[in-house]
Amino acid sequence: MKTQSFIPPSRTLMGPGPSDVSSRVLDAMARPTIGHLDPIFIKMMDEVKALIQYAFQTKNELTYAISAPGMAGMECCFANLVEEKDKVIICKNGFFGERMKENVERYGGIPIMVEDEWGKKIDINKVEEALKENEDAKIVAFVHAETSTGVKSDPKSLTKLAHDYDCLSIVDTVTGLAGIPLLVDEWEIDAIYSGTQKCLSASPGLSPISFSNKAKEKIKNRKTKVKSWFHDLNLIMSYWEGEGARSYHHTAPINALYGLHEALLILSEEGIENSWKRHLDNHILLRDGLENIGINFLVNEDDRLPQLNTIFIPDGVQDAETRSRLLNEYNLEIGAGLGTLAGKVWRIGLMGHSSNENNIDHCLKSLSEVI
Ligand SMILES: *Cc1c(COP(=O)(O)O)cnc(C)c1O
Secondary structure (H helix, E strand, O other): OOOOOOOOOOOOOEOOOOOOOOOHHHHHHHOOOOOOOOOOOHHHHHHHHHHHHHHHHOOOOOOEEOOOOOHHHHHHHHHHHOOOOOOOEEEEEHHHHHHHHHHHOOOOOOOEEEEOOOOOOHHHHHHHHHHHOOOEEEEEEEOOOOOOOEEEEOHHHHHHHHHHHHHOOEEEEOOOOOOOOOOOOOOOOOEEOOOOOOOOOOOOOOEEEEEEEHHHHHHHHOOOOOOOOOOOOOHHHHHHHHOOOOOOOOOOOHHHHHHHHHHHHHHHHHHHHHHHHHHHHHHHHHHHHHHHHOOOOOOOOEEEEEEEEEOOOOOOHHHHHHHHHHHHHOOOOEEEEOOHHHHOOEEEEEOHHHOOHHHHHHHHHHHHHHO
């Protein structure tokens, strides 16, 4: 077999992730690899930590990037915070709630499911009922930005409710971070994880994560060892936490971290509030354009994520065939529907570097031509 170097096409990424990666971030990743314990690299890691703290709006010491994608962030939270027979309230209104359930079960906990319809927001009254019925529950877990449907949740109220019933909160903000308001300290969130390839627009494969002191205490006081060696935060704390003094845990993905550093730097230059505003403004632009060509949204305006637009496929339009024409003829990637929404909706991402007017024009023109 004769193989050549791989040269990918230049696509416009407007699906549920990954989003477009800017040339600044790509250039950063192409810089020379140095040792992961090199003092210069360690100094960069300290900056990455500070920049993640900024993105999350937290002072939590236990804040870092897991060397694995968003799903690993999810697994890390449940692996560390769930002990045998712990009850965990899981709010499920889309695809990712089901994965939280899987994680709780695998780490020996008992999931208590609070379900809402796909496309609807989490009903906080149902969560409170579940907490009343399960006085011994330890954790409330939910998704901040449900990428499968385009619905946002209210981490402030849900975390407050969890605390009223002596529970910790675990929040999935893989798609939320940098796209919609998130104030980890002010909202007193206990454990939160994200991804790099959605609104941060770095390459996929890392998971920014943060734990409050309350969560950290719980992890330190576990009766049993964390069942995952890789995710055991008691081991990782010494690797990421002690300034300048890191011991070997695993070899960090050096060049991917250069990319994350640059992406977070871009975010801090723009300012987090401006990033939230840009995502919202661009959603409104896209929404108006789509409504002009007769396309409707799945989600109520109030509950909608600006960075993930779920629209009904117009009557008589083929799903897979249209998406493949967009990809092949227009170099434009949009997302298919998941689960019960498969074949009924498309998901148009306006995440991070992809959230700009050129992309919106390109998407609207291409869509009106193919449908
Ligand atoms: C994308 C996504 C994940 C998973 O992230 P990966 O980087 O693909 O592992 C988890 N939760 C939500 C809400 C997501 O959108």
